[in-house]
Amino acid sequence: MLLEKVGSVMVVGGGIAGVQAALDLANSGYYVYLVERSGAIGGSMARLSKTYPTNDCSM
Amino acid sequence: MPLTSVDRIQGELGQFHVTLREHPRYVDSQKCIACGECAQNCPERVPDELNEGINERKAIFLQYAQAVPLKYQIDADHCQKLRSGKCGICEKICPAGAIRFDDIERLISLWVGSIILAPGHRTFDPSGVRTWGYDVFPNVVTSIEFERYLASSGPTEGKLVRPSDGKEVKRLAFLQCVGSRDYNKASHGYCSSVCCMTSLKEAMIALDQVEGLEVSIFFMDMRTHGKGFERYYERARSRGVRFHRCRVHSLEPANEQGDIYFRFITDEGKQAHGEFDLVVLSVGMEPSRQGVALAKSLGLHLSGDGFSVTSSFAPVRTSIPGIYICGTFSGPKDIPQSIIQASAAAAEAMIPLADARYSLTEQPEPAPGRDIRGEETRIGVFICHCGSNVASVIDVEALAEYAATLPQVAHVERSLFACSEDSQQILRDLIVEKKLNRVVVAACTPRTHEHLFQETLKSAGLNEYLFEMANIRNQVSWVHAANPEAATAKGRDILRMSVAKVALLEPLDPVTVTVNPQALVVGGGVAGMVAALGLAEQGFPVHLVEKSGQLGGNARHLFQTWRGEPIQDFVDQLVTRVKEHTLITVHMRGQVTQAEGFMGSYRSTITKPHCTTAMDHGVAIFAMGGQAYKPEEYSYGQSPRILTALEFDKLHLVGDERIKHGRDFVFIQCVGSRVPERPYCSRVCCTHSIQSAIALKDEEPGRNVYVLYRDIRSFGQREELYKKARELGVIFINYDLHQKPVVRVQDADLSVVAWDHVLHDPFSIRADVVVLAAAIVPHPEVRDLARIYRIPVDEDGFLQEAHVKLRPVDFASEGLFLAGLAHYPKPIEEVVSQALAAVARATTVLSNRRIELDSIKARVDDAACDACALCLDVCPYHAITMEPIADGEAKQRIRVNLTRCKGCGICQATCPKDAINVGGFTYRQLSAQVRAALS
Numbered sequence: 001m002l003l004e005k006v007g008s009v010m011v012v013g014g015g016i017a018g019v020q021a022a023l024d025l026a027n028s029g030y031y032v033y034l035v036e037r038s039g040a041i042g043g044s045m046a047r048l049s050k051t052y053p054t055n056d057c058s059m
Numbered sequence: 060m061p062l063t064s065v066d067r068i069q070g071e072l073g074q075f076h077v078t079l080r081e082h083p084r085y086v087d088s089q090k091c092i093a094c095g096e097c098a099q100n101c102p103e104r105v106p107d108e109l110n111e112g113i114n115e116r117k118a119i120f121l122q123y124a125q126a127v128p129l130k131y132q133i134d135a136d137h138c139q140k141l142r143s144g145k146c147g148i149c150e151k152i153c154p155a156g157a158i159r160f161d162d163i164e165r166l167i168s169l170w171v172g173s174i175i176l177a178p179g180h181r182t183f184d185p186s187g188v189r190t191w192g193y194d195v196f197p198n199v200v201t202s203i204e205f206e207r208y209l210a211s212s213g214p215t216e217g218k219l220v221r222p223s224d225g226k227e228v229k230r231l232a233f234l235q236c237v238g239s240r241d242y243n244k245a246s247h248g249y250c251s252s253v254c255c256m257t258s259l260k261e262a263m264i265a266l267d268q269v270e271g272l273e274v275s276i277f278f279m280d281m282r283t284h285g286k287g288f289e290r291y292y293e294r295a296r297s298r299g300v301r302f303h304r305c306r307v308h309s310l311e312p313a314n315e316q317g318d319i320y321f322r323f324i325t326d327e328g329k330q331a332h333g334e335f336d337l338v339v340l341s342v343g344m345e346p347s348r349q350g351v352a353l354a355k356s357l358g359l360h361l362s363g364d365g366f367s368v369t370s371s372f373a374p375v376r377t378s379i380p381g382i383y384i385c386g387t388f389s390g391p392k393d394i395p396q397s398i399i400q401a402s403a404a405a406a407e408a409m410i411p412l413a414d415a416r417y418s419l420t421e422q423p424e425p426a427p428g429r430d431i432r433g434e435e436t437r438i439g440v441f442i443c444h445c446g447s448n449v450a451s452v453i454d455v456e457a458l459a460e461y462a463a464t465l466p467q468v469a470h471v472e473r474s475l476f477a478c479s480e481d482s483q484q485i486l487r488d489l490i491v492e493k494k495l496n497r498v499v500v501a502a503c504t505p506r507t508h509e510h511l512f513q514e515t516l517k518s519a520g521l522n523e524y525l526f527e528m529a530n531i532r533n534q535v536s537w538v539h540a541a542n543p544e545a546a547t548a549k550g551r552d553i554l555r556m557s558v559a560k561v562a563l564l565e566p567l568d569p570v571t572v573t574v575n576p577q578a579l580v581v582g583g584g585v586a587g588m589v590a591a592l593g594l595a596e597q598g599f600p601v602h603l604v605e606k607s608g609q610l611g612g613n614a615r616h617l618f619q620t621w622r623g624e625p626i627q628d629f630v631d632q633l634v635t636r637v638k639e640h641t642l643i644t645v646h647m648r649g650q651v652t653q654a655e656g657f658m659g660s661y662r663s664t665i666t667k668p669h670c671t672t673a674m675d676h677g678v679a680i681f682a683m684g685g686q687a688y689k690p691e692e693y694s695y696g697q698s699p700r701i702l703t704a705l706e707f708d709k710l711h712l713v714g715d716e717r718i719k720h721g722r723d724f725v726f727i728q729c730v731g732s733r734v735p736e737r738p739y740c741s742r743v744c745c746t747h748s749i750q751s752a753i754a755l756k757d758e759e760p761g762r763n764v765y766v767l768y769r770d771i772r773s774f775g776q777r778e779e780l781y782k783k784a785r786e787l788g789v790i791f792i793n794y795d796l797h798q799k800p801v802v803r804v805q806d807a808d809l810s811v812v813a814w815d816h817v818l819h820d821p822f823s824i825r826a827d828v829v830v831l832a833a834a835i836v837p838h839p840e841v842r843d844l845a846r847i848y849r850i851p852v853d854e855d856g857f858l859q860e861a862h863v864k865l866r867p868v869d870f871a872s873e874g875l876f877l878a879g880l881a882h883y884p885k886p887i888e889e890v891v892s893q894a895l896a897a898v899a900r901a902t903t904v905l906s907n908r909r910i911e912l913d914s915i916k917a918r919v920d921d922a923a924c925d926a927c928a929l930c931l932d933v934c935p936y937h938a939i940t941m942e943p944i945a946d947g948e949a950k951q952r953i954r955v956n957l958t959r960c961k962g963c964g965i966c967q968a969t970c971p972k973d974a975i976n977v978g979g980f981t982y983r984q985l986s987a988q989v990r991a992a993l994s
Binding site (some may be wrong): 043 | 060061062063064065072073074075078079084108111122123125126127128129130132169170171172173174175176177178179180187203206208209210211212213217256257259264285286287290291342345349350353385386387388392397398400401402404405406408409411414415416417418419420424463814863864899900902903906919
């Protein structure tokens with residue numbers, strides 16, 4: 001068993017929520033394992049052409 | 060870690076042992092260059108999941124064009140070689156030798172300190188329900204399929220044609236609440252929260268694409284309760300989208316051609332019918348199956364619908380310390396809410412691990428890039444097709460040929476998506492290989508993509524400021540789509556200008572600033588207190604400024620959440636924790652009166668009665684809150700029995716006789732909200748009134764309780780309350796903005812006159828108490844603070860975040876963040892989430908010893924400057940000062956504080972000697988660009 005707390009976080013799910021959580025943690029000094037079931041991150045948002053209310057491109 | 064699933068989680072907060080299962084990709088990610096040869100030659104066709112199976116992909120495929128990682132994968136269920144040992148074409152053809160048919164599953168073992176679950180949702184499948192005819196009629200599609208028809212990367216490349224015969228769609232219908240708010244056909248009672256806006260958006264995009272398109276939306280309640288949504292709804296109305304408040308019973312074929320026919324009831328209660336070319340089913344959300352399985356294996360609490368259940372006061376915490384949850388898995392929500400929860404989960408995950416920060420990673424060091432002095436100018440031009448966005452209008456081949464003829468251009472490259480990972484690698488390789496020392500990317504807007512390309516330059520060892528973007532999409536192909544020839548000519552002009560400018564660009568040295576680890580939080584309500592505690596618990600000192608003499612803010616007037624959790628206990632605990640925390644200094648009756656600085660180094664002046672203090676801080680979080688609108692309508696103030704919702708709550712709580720002995724109660728919704736003066740929805744009032752109505756009925760079932768509403772917006776799982784209220788006999792009566800109810804006060808008697816839209820007659824309801832669901836309006840302090848920190852407010856007076864969708868807690872000015880009602884009306888769990896999100900975002904700044912700023916700054920040419928000091932007066936950031944050339948000398952010179960300078964260029968425009976220039980925008984560089992435009 002390790003004695004000290006581990007400075008890494010696992011994020012399960014590579015959709016917009018998982019990606020945002022992973023980025024905030026990585027930019028704050030933690031090692032992040034972003035675990036995604038499919039072959040690429042992006043999740044549901046990657047299927048949207050545009051997003052409301054600004055009609056920005058989802059990519 | 061793609062193609063990976065979680066096998067087992069053991070251990071506890073700080074030390075979780077995780078076993079992961081990495082599934083075989085059958086393609087070596089290190090070797091695959093994503094050239095696509097394999098997929099082109101693969102003989103096996105499979106329905107493409109990205110496009111909802113509308114078209115086909117191959118058995119070896121890329122999930123989507125911009126996939127990260129951009130690596131092909133083999134679908135083992137369909138690959139002939141993996142199934143029967145035959146074929147193997149891809150292996151023979153792959154130029155990189157990346158195919159690995161012998162790839163195997165691997166178990167990975169990890170130690171992590173905490174875990175965030177964001178497994179997401181899946182969309183409701185309407186198959187099998189005869190009423191909707193989804194799998195019977197080809198021209199009935201789901202909203203996700205429709206989204207793909209509209210997408211330029213979709214199966215029809217964005218052309219809106221119908222599935223059965225490819226005919227252009229002229230009559231389009233959306234049916235709302237398919238798989239939501241429906242126990243009968245879907246066994247889902249909840250509202251999916253996003254579908255109303257999704258349909259509005261799809262309607263608007265479709266209207267842009269097809270001239271003369273007729274769009275009808277069939278709905279129960281239009282739920283446009285988010286920031287900016289109500290205006291969007293109004294825009295859709297003004298563009299002629301027809302709205303019918305009616306649930307459609309069944310769809311039938313209209314004729315042999317594939318048109319769809321159905322009957323419906325008009326707002327006037329008359330029967331009508333319509334024929335449509337295409338019907339879109341606005342499908343709801345369900346929790347992800349894998350998420351449910353994982354949550355169950357961990358023993359997490361799930362609702363009957365399978366969404367995870369959390370407390371409103373700790374909205375991203377699960378029942379296991381160290382495991383957090385975010386996104387649609389904890390209930391249907393839209394993108395900004397998911398992003399807010401994600402940042403909140405990141406905050407919760409990092410707070411207990413503060414001691415272990417940087418134990419496994421290092422802080423990045425600024426890199427100036429290779430020394431290009433003495434090199435001849437070699438420009439690389441990269442032209443992006445942006446899928447079909449650019450290439451369908453501009454002749455990109457001709458543009459590339461033209462680019463090659465421009466002076467000093469050493470290389471020209473085209474790509475389908477310049478932003479994709481493989482294109483970035485190509486750019487990186489070419490910079491090195493072709494010894495490029497200036498780069499132009501002709502693509503979309505620098506607003507979204509400049510940073511990405513600059514990072515690529517950096518990683519190739521080139522200073523990131525030796526870069527120019529030519530916006531040939533927004534400024535050319537989008538606006539001149541009807542005239543490809545002129546568009547191509549304009550593309551040439553813009554490219555020529557960029558090349559002329561880039562040739563004169565010089566490397567800019569990194570500008571760094573030391574980060575002050577203190578934070579300022581303005582507002583001592585729930586949002587401010589949660590934010591202050593989140594930062595203090597990580598070891599960052601916090602100054603919390605509260606204008607009044609008491610902490611707690613608006614939550615002091617609220618008694619329970621929509622789930623019935625007691626708010627006062629939570630607020631009391633927060634107040635105690637804030638007061639007891641040694642790293643939090645509370646400035647009661649304080650006000651920020653002055654501020655200056657920039658991310659990492661702000662100085663704010665806090666004024667309190669009898670004292671003023673200046674305080675240095677690295678970041679600030681604004682949580683000034685909102686306040687209740689004081690109604691001027693509905694005879695408010697003319698009778699002690701006409702109350703606002705908050706007044707009613709208090710009287711109800713203390714057992715006031717007006718309520719205790721009341722028999723007839725009328726709630727009026729949207730008082731001050733969704734009106735021309737305030738065209739936004741206050742988000743919480745429908746649920747609040749329904750909750751009060753239920754309480755009144757629970758106490759005394761014989762009471763008559765009426766709710767006069769425009770649209771009931773009990774979004775998400777709040778829909779349960781709406782159902783319960785109806786079951787208890789609460790009477791809901793719809794009214795229209797043009798026929799608002801009238802409250803009559805006659806001596807001691809109260810009555811409410813409303814319009815019956817079926818009988819076309821007014822009718823009167825006797826009332827003992829009238830409750831007005833008054834709007835939430837921004838706190839007046841919002842405007843003051845916005846002026847002091849130069850941050851924007853929106854049209855309604857709320858703080859304007861950097862991006863409503865993607866940056867919901869940031870400002871465009873870095874180092875400043877927002878949370879709570881100052882941003883938009885919201886319930887308490889969303890306030891807590893947003894405050895935690897602000898903590899995570901602020902920590903990305905505070906956790907760095909120093910941060911790199913933009914290097915675009917004003918620089919003085921001492922030889923040309925005669926120290927006339929004109930630039931001092933015009934600088935809005937007070938970044939320019941005069942100082943003696945040497946100690947004791949009278950002669951002075953101009954100095955620019957690079958951390959304060961924002962590179963706005965006013966000094967440059969003012970200087971009579973051309974002695975002060977902003978890097979990357981010098982006169983020489985800009986005039987070269989202008990000359991190129993005119994040549």
